[in-house]
Every structure is written in C-alpha cells, then in structure tokens.
Amino acid sequence: MKIKSILLLVATAYFSTAAMAKDTGEGSSEHQNRYHQQHHQSHGCDGMSAKGMHKMFKGLDLSDEQRQQFKQLMEKTHSDEGKESRQQARAENRQAMHALITAPQFDETAAKALLEKQSETRQARAIDNLRVRNQAYNLLTPEQQQQWQQRIDTCQKIR
Numbered sequence: 001m002k003i004k005s006i007l008l009l010v011a012t013a014y015f016s017t018a019a020m021a022k023d024t025g026e027g028s029s030e031h032q033n034r035y036h037q038q039h040h041q042s043h044g045c046d047g048m049s050a051k052g053m054h055k056m057f058k059g060l061d062l063s064d065e066q067r068q069q070f071k072q073l074m075e076k077t078h079s080d081e082g083k084e085s086r087q088q089a090r091a092e093n094r095q096a097m098h099a100l101i102t103a104p105q106f107d108e109t110a111a112k113a114l115l116e117k118q119s120e121t122r123q124a125r126a127i128d129n130l131r132v133r134n135q136a137y138n139l140l141t142p143e144q145q146q147q148w149q150q151r152i153d154t155c156q157k158i159r
C-alpha cells in the first residue's frame with residue numbers, strides 16, 4: 001500500500017512539473033532555440049572563442065584575397081597532421097592515470113610527473129592557438145584591425 005502511495009505521489013509530481021514547464025515554455029523547442037541563440041550571442045562578442053575564430057572577421061568586409069588567406073590558415077591549422085599522435089598521447093595519458101589510480105600504493109612522484117607533462121602539452125597547444133589568432137589578426141588591414149579593436153572595447157564595457 002505504501003509503495004502505491006509513493007508511486008502515485010511521484011507520478012503526480014512528475015506530471016504537474018511537466019505541465020508547468022510546458023505552460024512557461026521551458027523545455028519547449030522555442031525556449032531552447034531562444035536560449036541557444038542568446039548563449040551564442042553572449043559568447044560571440046569578441047570572436048575569439050576556441051571554435052569560433054571566424055567570428056573575428058564578422059562585419060569587417062574582407063577582400064577575396066583575405067578570405068582565401070584565412071581559409072588557407074584554417075586548413076593548415078586543422079590539418080590531420082599530428083592528430084594521430086595527439087590521440088595516442090591521450091590514450092597513453094588515460095592508461096597512466098588508470099595505473100596510478102589502481103596501484104596498490106599511490107606514487108605521488110609519478111602523479112606529479114604525469115600532471116607536469118599534461119600541463120606542458122596544454123601550454124604548447126595554447127601557444128599554438130594564440131599564434132594562429134595572431135596570424136589571422138595580421139591578415140586584416142590597419143582599418144579592419146581598428147574596427148576589430150573597437151568591437152573588443154565595446155564588448156569589454158558590456159562585461
């Protein structure tokens with residue numbers, strides 16, 4: 001009897017919550033689209049997000065030559081060169097972490113060495129990303145660079 005009462009209570013709570021969410025629009029595709037759109041607008045301000053560097057050039061009226069140069073830079077940056085070695089390194093890293101976790105005795109020296117290696121790899125990738133962003137910025141004319149800087153300044157005031 002208690003189980004039936006609990007199930008009835010849970011079912012009532014579930015369906016009333018679902019009905020309330022539908023009434024407020026939360027969970028609907030329209031609500032999700034609105035949230036998704038606002039989320040991307042808020043993060044697209046500086047155009048320097050990790051996977052959205054193309055936003056950097058939004059509204060700057062690039063010439064065909066600049067578009068081609070940017071495309072070549074992105075193709076060079078995102079080539080499959082090194083992808084397999086990065087995947088292999090991640091797999092080795094996971095194995096090393098698993099070995100540390102499952103070892104009978106924790107080896108702090110090995111853990112520090114592993115974390116240091118991860119930090120160096122992460123830093124090298126960050127430097128590469130900054131280098132590419134610098135190269136992309138330098139594809140712009142001085143006037144476009146000024147427009148871009150004005151947009152950055154405006155976005156920083158908003159934040």
